[in-house]
Amino acid sequence: MMPTHSSIQAQLYKLNIMGEGGHFKSHVDTPTGGQMFGSLVVCLPVSFTGGELTVKQKEQLVTFDWAEETQEKGTKQKKVTNTAAVNPHRAIRWAAFYSDCEHIIKPVTSGHRLTLTYNLFAHDDTKKPPTSTISPSTLPLHDITESLLSHKSFMPNGGRLGFGSQHTYPHTTRGFVDNLELMLKGVDMTTWKCMEESGLNPTLRPVYSFEFDESDDSDEYPSESDEEKEDTETDNGIDLSILQERGIYVGKKMHEIKSSHYTRELEGFYNAGEEITEVGRHDNDDIVWCVSPRQTSQVAGACGAYGNDPTTEFFYSAAAIVVDVPSWKERNKMDGLGSEEKTMMKKGKKATVNGKAR
Numbered sequence: 001m002m003p004t005h006s007s008i009q010a011q012l013y014k015l016n017i018m019g020e021g022g023h024f025k026s027h028v029d030t031p032t033g034g035q036m037f038g039s040l041v042v043c044l045p046v047s048f049t050g051g052e053l054t055v056k057q058k059e060q061l062v063t064f065d066w067a068e069e070t071q072e073k074g075t076k077q078k079k080v081t082n083t084a085a086v087n088p089h090r091a092i093r094w095a096a097f098y099s100d101c102e103h104i105i106k107p108v109t110s111g112h113r114l115t116l117t118y119n120l121f122a123h124d125d126t127k128k129p130p131t132s133t134i135s136p137s138t139l140p141l142h143d144i145t146e147s148l149l150s151h152k153s154f155m156p157n158g159g160r161l162g163f164g165s166q167h168t169y170p171h172t173t174r175g176f177v178d179n180l181e182l183m184l185k186g187v188d189m190t191t192w193k194c195m196e197e198s199g200l201n202p203t204l205r206p207v208y209s210f211e212f213d214e215s216d217d218s219d220e221y222p223s224e225s226d227e228e229k230e231d232t233e234t235d236n237g238i239d240l241s242i243l244q245e246r247g248i249y250v251g252k253k254m255h256e257i258k259s260s261h262y263t264r265e266l267e268g269f270y271n272a273g274e275e276i277t278e279v280g281r282h283d284n285d286d287i288v289w290c291v292s293p294r295q296t297s298q299v300a301g302a303c304g305a306y307g308n309d310p311t312t313e314f315f316y317s318a319a320a321i322v323v324d325v326p327s328w329k330e331r332n333k334m335d336g337l338g339s340e341e342k343t344m345m346k347k348g349k350k351a352t353v354n355g356k357a358r
């Protein structure tokens with residue numbers, strides 16, 4: 001936990017009742033507000049078998065098996081008894097995870113599986129003292145950053161560093177875009193805080209992955225006349241000629257994404273008129289990538305049916321943390337400052353984050 005003023009609010013979302021055969025296909029949870037970042041599932045003490053919940057984050061899988069184990073050793077059979085009566089300490093079982101983690105519930109094989117799902121929201125409570133267990137200045141990334149900045153030969157004329165996010169983020173509402181500092185998760189938050197601690201000014205940028213494969217087009221779409229093929233504009237008015245090949249692109253700043261930004265040709269979401277740069281190739285943004293932005297299965301978009309609420313339009317997307325590194329001359333000036341002035345200077349920089357005073 002990085003020092004922040006944020007707290008978590010849990011809002012009851014629904015009661016799931018699953019009888020025999022009941023299951024949930026692989027999905028991510030639909031953010032019901034810009035500041036929703038996680039889901040809490042509470043399993044009620046009613047007996048059932050089967051119905052394991054498996055949550056996936058990147059390559060990591062965690063299974064929550066809340067059915068009762070049989071007391072007969074050597075068999076894998078599950079027991080159908082009232083959980084609370086059998087083991088009062090295990091009466092209520094729960095799981096909490098980031099909502100963008102895919103999860104699946106295997107079929108219930110007997111009894112009834114009852115769960116309550118809560119949506120977890122980040123809440124900015126500036127009146128509270130910051131909840132802090134770890135100071136960014138104690139982390140290895142902070143030491144490395146400070147050490148690099150203190151070397152004259154490191155980006156002597158200044159430059160730009162990029163860190164591809166390890167998590168995906170909802171691009172649905174302004175709530176997210178306006179509260180980035182509350183919404184960052186895990187190692188992404190750590191990177192952000194370490195950069196700030198070193199007096200740098202991190203920004204978050206959207207990452208897009210375009211995976212269109214020209215060879216597939218003939219099967220999926222009706223053939224076009226030669227004249228039409230030369231037309232490089234999509235139905236959204238995007239100039240495809242800038243996207244010579246599929247790849248991963250980074251935008252300039254976070255913004256809402258709507259389904260109207262879907263481009264069939266790119267099999268992805270893209271905001272018409274937005275300036276984007278292909279990562280690694282003609283990177284005219286001159287970002288030196290410390291961690292390359294990754295391709296995710298749901299970069300910049302997932303259709304409603306993939307979420308747990310098919311009526312809500314939502315998109316999770318990878319992102320990138322980008323920081324401008326001042327020139328050696330400017331870094332040196334900062335070095336000459338007393339610690340109080342340096343802190344003031346850092347605070348001044350922080351005051352511009354998200355364009356709002358803190």
Ligand SMILES: O=C(O)CCC(=O)C(=O)O
Pocket residue numbers: 016024029041053103105115117308
């Ligand atoms: O019941 C569970 O274990 C989780 C339910 C769920 O994934 C959902 O309601 O979206």
Ligand SMILES: [Fe+2]
Pocket residue numbers: 027028029039103308
């Ligand atoms: Fe879910």
